[in-house]
Amino acid sequence: MTMETAETLETTQADRNRVLVEIEDLKKYFPIHKGLLHRTVGQVKAVDGVTLSIRKGETFGLVGESGCGKSTFGRVLLRLQSATSGKVLFKDRDIHALNAKEMQKLREEMQIIFQDPFGSLNPRFLVKDIIGEPLRIHRNMSGKKIDARVVELMELVGLDPSRRNRYPHEFSGGQRQRIGIARAIALNPQFIVADEAVSALDVSVQSQVINLLMKLQKEMGLTFLFIAHGLNVVRHISDRIGVMYLGKLVEVAETEAMFAAPLHPYTAALLSAIPKPTPKKKLERIVLQGDVPSPANPPAGCRFHTRCPFVQDKCREQEPQLEEKLPGRLAACHYPLLEKGNGPSTVQVSIHAK
Numbered sequence: 001m002t003m004e005t006a007e008t009l010e011t012t013q014a015d016r017n018r019v020l021v022e023i024e025d026l027k028k029y030f031p032i033h034k035g036l037l038h039r040t041v042g043q044v045k046a047v048d049g050v051t052l053s054i055r056k057g058e059t060f061g062l063v064g065e066s067g068c069g070k071s072t073f074g075r076v077l078l079r080l081q082s083a084t085s086g087k088v089l090f091k092d093r094d095i096h097a098l099n100a101k102e103m104q105k106l107r108e109e110m111q112i113i114f115q116d117p118f119g120s121l122n123p124r125f126l127v128k129d130i131i132g133e134p135l136r137i138h139r140n141m142s143g144k145k146i147d148a149r150v151v152e153l154m155e156l157v158g159l160d161p162s163r164r165n166r167y168p169h170e171f172s173g174g175q176r177q178r179i180g181i182a183r184a185i186a187l188n189p190q191f192i193v194a195d196e197a198v199s200a201l202d203v204s205v206q207s208q209v210i211n212l213l214m215k216l217q218k219e220m221g222l223t224f225l226f227i228a229h230g231l232n233v234v235r236h237i238s239d240r241i242g243v244m245y246l247g248k249l250v251e252v253a254e255t256e257a258m259f260a261a262p263l264h265p266y267t268a269a270l271l272s273a274i275p276k277p278t279p280k281k282k283l284e285r286i287v288l289q290g291d292v293p294s295p296a297n298p299p300a301g302c303r304f305h306t307r308c309p310f311v312q313d314k315c316r317e318q319e320p321q322l323e324e325k326l327p328g329r330l331a332a333c334h335y336p337l338l339e340k341g342n343g344p345s346t347v348q349v350s351i352h353a354k
């Protein structure tokens with residue numbers, strides 16, 4: 001990409017307020033089969049009613065423990081998997097209602113980067129073919145044209161283009177992730193789901209790849225859904241963060257607001273698990289009791305009640321909805337932490353680890 005196009009594509013503040021992806025009560029259940037007759041005996045509620053707007057040009061970080069439904073959410077968002085119910089509107093178009101041809105066209109605008117830089121690249125393909133494949137399929141490019149674009153893309157992601165005739169195993173983990181990123185941006189997409197894109201990398205390489213993604217976002221006006229286990233990984237890159245628990249969002253906030261004063265006890269627990277506490281506020285470490293319940297049989301009432309240090313009777317009976325507790329701050333909790341002090345600036349989590 002030339003500097004000129006980079007500049008014209010740079011996001012403006014007005015753009016950032018526009019919604020790119022609108023998700024309405026999205027659900028994805030997987031049937032559980034048993035026995036010789038393969039009877040359906042239950043359902044894994046991997047994503048269980050998520051409503052969210054992702055704004056143009058923002059990075060939305062999605063965090064939560066293993067198995068809470070993050071990857072499923074990302075895949076259903078891109079229609080790599082069907083939805084059980086609910087809607088995903090990408091630029092106002094209901095993507096699960098598009099026909100195959102319309103969907104193939106839209107695929108150019110939505111891409112995914114996977115966690116595993118070793119498994120996600122075909123080991124038998126040269127790097128230039130891996131990066132060039134989407135151009136061949138979607139743009140019908142070949143020969144010198146494709147080669148020139150591959151060189152450009154490799155430079156853009158910080159790879160030496162003279163190595164394009166090599167195989168992925170000749171590259172390090174961080175470099176492979178750059179190959180995956182080059183491939184993902186080959187068609188100039190608008191929206192990228194990065195599913196644990198840096199989780200398999202060393203910490204130092206992690207920040208290099210995160211910096212690369214941030215640079216590309218600025219230059220290309222990209223919108224990211226950035227999925228990771230822990231809050232510390234998404235902090236640097238995310239404008240807003242959503243915390244997921246057993247298939248549902250329990251808190252959504254601007255990054256710094258969330259770090260300054262989490263509203264949901266689960267967010268507070270995730271924050272308190274970060275080794276270096278933020279200098280302003282020291283959260284007591286909250287050690288969650290018990291295991292994550294099964295998404296096939298989530299607890300009644302608030303799903304988090306079985307592990308919540310602040311649980312009360314209402315939490316066992318009524319399911320809290322994700323709603324605005326403070327301007328721009330959503331939480332699904334009957335007793336958000338702000339009510340334990342005189343507002344978010346005085347939040348104190350006074351639970352002691354066992």
Ligand SMILES: Nc1ncnc2c1ncn2[C@@H]1O[C@H](COP(=O)(O)OP(=O)(O)OP(=O)(O)O)[C@@H](O)[C@H]1O
Pocket residue numbers: 030044045046064065066067068069070071072073229295
């Ligand atoms: N294809 C599938 N068939 C059946 N169950 C599935 C399928 N894919 C995911 N699940 C189940 O859905 C739930 C959510 O899984 P998912 O992979 O989305 O979680 P995750 O938050 O991405 O976890 P991790 O952090 O480990 O990647 C899990 O209980 C998982 O076992």
Ligand SMILES: [Mg+2]
Pocket residue numbers: 070071072195196
């Ligand atoms: Mg996952």
